[in-house]
Amino acid sequence: MEERSRIPPGVPRRDPTTSYWQVPPSDIASLRSTAELPTTADYVIVGSGVSGSCIAFNLLSQLPGARVVMLEARQAVSGATGRNGGHTKASSYRSFLDHERELGTAEAVKIARLQYANIVATHALAREHGISCASTMCxxxxxxxxxxxxxxxxxxxxxxxxxxxxxxxxxxxxxxxxxxxxxxxxxxxxxxxxxxxAGSLSAYDFTTGVLKLSLSLGLNLQTATPAECIRPEMVEGQTQWTVSTARGSIKTANLVLATNGYTAHLLPEMQGIIVxxxxxxxxxxxxxxxxxxxxxxxxxxxxxxxxxxxxxxxxxxxxxxxxxxxxxxxxxxxxxxxxxxxxxxxxxxxxxxxxxxxxxxxxxxxxxxxxxxxxxxxxxxxxxxGASADGLPYVGAWPDKPGLWISAAFNGHGMVWCLKAAEALVGLMTGNEAERRVVQHWFPRSAIISNLRMARKFTGRKDLKAPGEAAFGERSRL
CATH class of the missing domain: 3.30.9.10 (D-Amino Acid Oxidase, subunit A, domain 2)
Incomplete structure (x- = not known):
């Protein structure tokens, strides 16, 4: 298992299987909002799955006029979001006792409530905006x-x-x-x-629907544009991030990696942390x-x-x-x-x-x-x-790397985490100190990135579960 965790993920394959949900493909599957890749942006999001799409929607809803560019290696929503099982299901009881033992009762309760709230909010968003995705609470x-x-x-x-x-x-x-x-x-x-x-829906249709809402608010979507590498540099006392692609480079003060299992390709420090x-x-x-x-x-x-x-x-x-x-x-x-x-x-x-x-x-x-x-x-x-070293997602600012933000590693449970994680991430990115404290009040602290969490490497089978969840067996859901 340790050997498997050291394999570099690379960029997504060019010729993936086609999922049931992708037939027919969305009319924005191969969209490039502009013929040329912009050279600068206020925010650059890498990844067009449910995480990246909800982050873009939250950003543009809160910051009208912000220049937000999204890079996608393949077609829009071509990763795990467009390939999952169509479930919005938490089954929080399966991890509750272990979360309580490892993280405390308050945190275990917060995780269970967050997952339930995420399910309700996902279907509510589909209803509110008329997203045709067979959204069904059941x-x-x-x-x-x-x-x-x-x-x-x-x-x-x-x-x-x-x-x-x-x-x-x-x-x-x-x-x-x-x-x-x-x-x-x-x-x-x-x-x-x-x-x-719980519920069911087409996560592909839901997420392409959220992307269309974001496009109407000004999102610049660039498909078939794999991010090859990222690098920081100081410009007039501020950290700027450069994202290099085969179509050129784009600079931003705020880089968001919504890259799930592929995160270590751009951020080698995550090798063995997100697998x-x-x-x-x-x-x-x-x-x-x-x-x-x-x-x-x-x-x-x-x-x-x-x-x-x-x-x-x-x-x-x-x-x-x-x-x-x-x-x-x-x-x-x-x-x-x-x-x-x-x-x-x-x-x-x-x-x-x-x-x-x-x-x-x-x-x-x-x-x-x-x-x-x-x-x-x-x-x-x-x-x-994307499987994390401690069984929980990584959401927030990368320690000691100003302007680098992550929402990734949902352990196959993205549909009960991603929408609320996006809301939390945007609150942490754009809010003042008081607003950030509000986010930290309702969003589980155990899912926020920290140096302590980054020190824990993927070392074996049990690390794919929530802490201590081994008693409940396999935790693997696409």
Whole structure:
């Protein structure tokens, strides 16, 4: 694992697999707002995923007229955001006890509430601006196949209710027995289940929608423009950052890296702190025994050493009923060590491919029915996540490098972190001291960059989880 963490990520591959969400591509997929790359900007954002797009939207909403340039190596929203599983799901109970032990009760509560708030805010933003992304708030269920996880989950939920209050929406879970889970969720082999509020959407459509809002506010988007290197220099007593590309260089006083698993390419100090993680997903036609217009819940299937995550496309989507399921890394030797440090999203790992194709029918058993006459698989793809050394994202100013800002390493959970992380980052960048203190009050301190966190290197499998989360098994979600 240490060897894998030392592999330089490089820039994103030119020929990635095409995800289910990218067909057809957005009309801004290959946009260059100006024919030439600007030579200067007030803010330069590297990366057009949900982090970079929400940062741009927040900046331009707060600072009308600011010159904001976004660089994207490939097409817009071509990274993990455009390749994820379509889930807005936190399952904060899975890390709550460990966060409480490692970070304290107040911080554990703050993380759980932040993740829930991020889900609600994401769907609210889509509604407010009419972003067509099949945004759906719905119940989700963790189907448990491990007695260990069933016991730990009950304990965690009880503790959350105790310290957060029975009425706190971030602590509201329903607990189901094996018989109830089999009946309610069509999963005959479950030991039990935990149900909570979550949602689903097309993260690709949501984020291209946010990008369009930003473009209307003046964002300059430059696709197919990989950032090759960055360097600081002093200009009249102020630090200026130069970003070099094959199309020329651009200078700025404020450089934002929303580069997730690729961050160490531009910032070698992050090598071994943010590690790329290759994940896979498959879109499938539902079996004849399942509702053909979509299940009412989204799902996770929790095994002793790993899990899968699944949505069923809602009636409001262009493709209702289609199942999108990802995971499977735990099927590989050494907890899937070979997937860490891997940035080739033009390829699929054969063992995971085989497993994801068949596991849905196994989970639903007789309730699956027969496969669709056109076959089960509609689309398969891969993508690159960013895994952090301590299981939490890195948000804020890089210590001792004025003007360098980061929002990255969401450990496969970007859809329950990125929108609020963007809000926090922009508050830290543009606010006065009082406003920055407000951000530090509501945003988890444990996710803010610090010298102490930077000292912790990626040294093994447990570092991919929230502190101490090893008891809950694999944490890998594209």
């Amino acid at each position: 119940s989700t269920v963790d189907i448990i196949y491990s007695q260990t996880h069933l016991s730990l989950g009950r304990k965690a939920i009880e503790r959350m209710r105790q310290v957060m209050g029975e009425d706190d929406p971030a602590a509201q879970y329903s607990i189901w027995t094996a018989a109830e889970a089999a009946k309610q969720f069509r999963t005959p082999n479950a030991l039990g289940a935990f149900e909570s509020m 790329p993680l290759h994940g896979q997903i498959v879109a499938q036609r539902p079996g004849s025994g399942l509702p053909q217009t979509g299940l009412k819940h989204t799902y996770s299937f929790i095994q002793e050493s790993g899990y899968e995550y699944m949505i069923s496309r809602p009636p409001s989507s262009f493709d209702p009923g289609t199942i999108v399921i990802g995971g499977g890394i735990w099927q590989l030797p050494n907890d899937g060590a070979s997937r860490y440090g891997e940035t080739d999203d033009s390829s699929l790992e054969p063992t995971i491919t085989s497993y994801l194709r068949k596991c849905t029918a196994d989970y639903f058993g007789p309730n699956w029915g027969s496969d669709h006459p056109q076959g089960r698989v509609k689309k398969e793809w891969s993508g690159i996540m």
